[in-house]
Amino acid sequence: MKAVKKLLDNVDDAVTDSLAGFAQAHADLVEVNWRPLYVRRRGGTPPGQVAVVSGGGSGHEPLHAGFVGEGMLAAAIPGEMFTSPSAPQIAAAYRSAEAGAGVLAIVKNYTGDILNFGLAAELVELDDIAVEQVVVDDDVAVEDSTFTAGRRGVAGTLLVEKIAGAAAARGDSLAEVTACARHVLDNVASMGVALAAGTVPAVGRPGFDLGPDEIEIGVGIHGEPGRRREPHAPATEITRALLEPICADLALEPGERVLLLVNGMGGTPLLEQYLVYGRARAMLEGRGVTVERSLVGNYVTSLDMHGVSLTVLRLDDALIDLWDAPTHTPALR
Numbered sequence: 001m002k003a004v005k006k007l008l009d010n011v012d013d014a015v016t017d018s019l020a021g022f023a024q025a026h027a028d029l030v031e032v033n034w035r036p037l038y039v040r041r042r043g044g045t046p047p048g049q050v051a052v053v054s055g056g057g058s059g060h061e062p063l064h065a066g067f068v069g070e071g072m073l074a075a076a077i078p079g080e081m082f083t084s085p086s087a088p089q090i091a092a093a094y095r096s097a098e099a100g101a102g103v104l105a106i107v108k109n110y111t112g113d114i115l116n117f118g119l120a121a122e123l124v125e126l127d128d129i130a131v132e133q134v135v136v137d138d139d140v141a142v143e144d145s146t147f148t149a150g151r152r153g154v155a156g157t158l159l160v161e162k163i164a165g166a167a168a169a170r171g172d173s174l175a176e177v178t179a180c181a182r183h184v185l186d187n188v189a190s191m192g193v194a195l196a197a198g199t200v201p202a203v204g205r206p207g208f209d210l211g212p213d214e215i216e217i218g219v220g221i222h223g224e225p226g227r228r229r230e231p232h233a234p235a236t237e238i239t240r241a242l243l244e245p246i247c248a249d250l251a252l253e254p255g256e257r258v259l260l261l262v263n264g265m266g267g268t269p270l271l272e273q274y275l276v277y278g279r280a281r282a283m284l285e286g287r288g289v290t291v292e293r294s295l296v297g298n299y300v301t302s303l304d305m306h307g308v309s310l311t312v313l314r315l316d317d318a319l320i321d322l323w324d325a326p327t328h329t330p331a332l333r
């Protein structure tokens with residue numbers, strides 16, 4: 001297969017070159033520590049505030065570094081492409097972000113991330129830094145994969161980061177911020193579809209092959225296989241195939257309120273994303289479910305994958321207040 005063209009100078013420097021431009025573009029919001037590599041809020045975490053920290057392999061931008069700033073993350077740790085950051089790298093970010101109230105680590109459910117974030121917590125405990133960890137496992141597509149033990153962490157990660165970050169910003173304790181994050185995890189579910197795979201720069205070709213009339217239902221954000229491969233279909237049918245397992249997982253009932261996120265995987269035009277949003281919203285309303293909050297766009301991507309994911313979060317008054325709280329980050333304001 002012919003190599004895919006990319007706007008790169010050297011594939012080995014893709015992550016650091018991108019972060020250098022990111023840091024310059026958003027110098028009012030973030031600062032990058034290069035050795036070891038992490039991104040933190042400009043000026044650090046406000047004194048006495050819980051530091052909400054996340055991270056993982058690169059290739060999912062703007063996750064995670066794009067959500068560093070007021071009302072969200074205190075720091076983000078980028079690994080190499082689709083690869084967990086190292087434990088010493090994560091520990092350094094914990095130490096830099098901690099401001100006297102402890103650290104909440106938001107970790108996607110991938111084996112390398114779980115191991116390295118857990119080890120980093122053990123390292124900083126020697127410095128008397130309290131670390132709580134929550135594991136995001138919102139993907140209803142599969143119950144297991146070669147990447148995870150259990151369900152994968154996907155676009156629901158954004159919602160956990162926003163709501164936990166808002167709880168930290170209002171002055172909640174580490175236990176309270178952790179409880180808010182877990183409340184989101186108990187009420188969120190996601191599922192995605194790929195029309196074409198993303199291309200890892202060092203590989204130079206799509207991560208998996210789909211025929212000209214094939215789609216992958218339930219794909220992961222690293223290109224992991226989903227529930228099934230089937231013929232391409234109209235957007236309404238694809239949207240229903242994503243939404244029905246989400247509604248079943250959450251056991252949504254008429255009269256409930258939700259946030260609906262349509263997340264682009266990196267190569268999907270907004271024209272298509274908003275079309276899917278309209279179809280999904282109509283289906284939820286047809287079930288008697290009210291869509292009270294919405295978000296559409298590229299937030300948790302898989303390089304240049306052509307596809308979308310749907311995420312539904314069951315809302316209550318407390319979650320709405322935290323979602324609506326002010327935030328100012330490079331990717332969400």
